[in-house]
Amino acid sequence: MIVSSAFSGKKYAVLGLARSGLATIASLVKSGAQVVAWDSREEAREAALEAVQTCRGPGRFELADPLLIGLAGFDGVVVSPGVPLNRHPIADKAGAAAVPVIGDIELFALARPSLPAHRVVGITGTNGKSTTTALIHHIIDTAGIPTRMGGNIGLPILGQDPLPEGGVYVLELSSYQIDLTYSLDADVAVLLNITPDHLDRYDGFAGYCASKARLFAMQSADHAAVIAVEDEPSRQIAAGVPSRLVEVHSGEISPGDQAQWPSLQGPHNAQNAAAAIAVARALGLGEDTIAAGLRSYASLPHRMQRVAEKNGVLFVNDSKATNPASTAPALAAYPPKDGKPRIHWILGGLAKSDDLDDCVPQFANVKQAYTIGEAGPRFAEILRPVMPVDDSELLITAVRRAARVAEPGDVVLLSPACASFDQFRDFEARGDAFRAAVEALG
Known part of the structure; x- marks a missing residue:
């Protein structure tokens, strides 16, 4: 510790x-x-x-x-x-x-002067934090540099052994953790995106955005700020750090590059990869090392995780997608093939909103929807005019019915766009239940 x-x-x-x-x-x-x-x-x-x-x-x-x-x-x-x-x-x-x-991140910040010389990367954003944090950690590890991952992911940072000199701590930081931190001067601070979330804890959306901005306000003037400038709130924060800003955009990642990274599919992972590449460069890592890390990265559990392939059908666990904004990129990751949609979409749970507006642009990618949980009836009502819908109610039923009709090349995707608490302890338990249901298919 x-x-x-x-x-x-x-x-x-x-x-x-x-x-x-x-x-x-x-x-x-x-x-x-x-x-x-x-x-x-x-x-x-x-x-x-x-x-x-x-x-x-x-x-x-x-x-x-x-x-x-x-x-x-x-x-x-x-x-x-x-x-x-x-x-x-x-x-x-x-x-x-x-x-x-x-919070414990502030204690870590206070302890830093007594630790061996090191650097800190702090990552925040509404969606994609965990994947980007794990990806950056993996690339640093691939380079042979001592590294620890903590914050809102993995083990508490204070409970881990300190790094030797030259190490890099990689911290996923929720807005709540930033709220409880006053002196974390990240050598590289990262903002992926901002969409409305956790508004019960803030004075409106502006308060939530201000929480994210504090990560950059705590930085020294010569430390790097990596910001994906694909939404207006993020662009406004970027405008406040012009002298040390590294702008990134998912459009920097070509389809050919992304095709080489099996665990980083979809436009949201293009943004995650662009941010991770920028961080790695800011840390002085070489391009060959970065490329090797991107190729060898394995998905985190419950985040676009490839669970199995059975009879030519891919089963993907994206249980971490607990709102429509985080589900939309998952739907975009599997476009139609030969002009035919191929996603069997399992969604529902405890809804954070009454609509699926963020997902509408990707509806053409969906072959059939399978609704579950408390939000199932409402989502079925929304989707039925535009796609076939199965009122599955239970996750295990949805998996069985989707597997029964899916054809080779199709994708059975659990990306619920909802919290899990109506039927499961948390999103991890929901993802584990999905995996178990897939394994039980034989």
């Missing part, structure tokens, strides 16, 4: 003891900090006690609810990104005590 003298003798409250919270308390206690931590779940509190005993640090630890104790004299309240600061009372409680509310 990351241990830093920056925390020695400091006092922190930690609210939320999931993976990042447990890594945070272990890092702080190991570094010699005094930590008060809390989670409403008893099993999480028990896990925290075990984590502290395992790390055996010089700091002190106790369980107590930050809302019920005085916070004067604390150096920070560390909260999970899932805590809605616009509604949670911890924000007012900490503010009254003049204590900053921060």
Whole structure:
């Protein structure tokens, strides 16, 4: 784990003891900090006690609810990104005590001066963050440079061992994580795109865009800003960093190039690849190394993941597509062949919107739709005038029915355009269920 003298003798409250919270308390206690931590779940509190005993640090630890104790004299309240600061009372409680509310990424930023010399790449955007983060990490690894991946993906960054000198930390950063960070000076900061999302946490869309822009406001003037300028909010942010801006566009990626990257199909992955290439160049990597990394990259689970090919039919798990804007590029990745559509589209779940407007330009690529979950009836009503629709209701039923009618060259695509919580614990569980259903086809 990351241990830093920056925390020695400091006092922190930690609210939320999931993976990042447990890594945070272990890092702080190991570094010699005094930590008060809390989670409403008893099993999480028990896990925290075990984590502290395992790390055996010089700091002190106790369980107590930050809302019920005085916070004067604390150096920070560390909260999970899932805590809605616009509604949670911890924000007012900490503010009254003049204590900053921060996240584990801010702690990492504070620890950086005590770590071996390194660089940081920070990636944000509404869609494509995870793929781009994993791709950049893979290209750096392909170059033989020590690298760690964390933030909103993989293991908590504080729980990972520090890199040796010359290493590169690659961080996926949600808007929530940026909101809780004040001093992360990324050597390369990346913005992929901005579309409306998480608006329950912000003062309108403008507030959400301002959160993304803060990643660049924290940078030194000589550090690179890689921004895909394909939507107006991103272009506005790009206009604020002209001296260090590297503009990218999916049109930079030719179909011939993309054909060599089996795990990076579709226009959205063209944007992801363009951003990753720009980052790799900013880090000084050679073109041959970049090309090798693009060719050998394997899809992340649940993100345009090629699950299987059976009887000439490709099955693709894109369960991470939880809104229509993130589903539209998946539909665009498989255009008609010989003038015939070939996508059997499985969609539905807990809808984030009542329409599929973002997907309309790609409807011609769909051979048949299979609706599931709570949004199924509404989506079937939208789609039935323009394509055949099967009211499957259940994911396993949709997979079986699609496999029964799909022909060689067709694609059975789970890209739900919805959250999963009506039928599944999360999008990972939904994607795992899709894989299991495909494997059960024999």
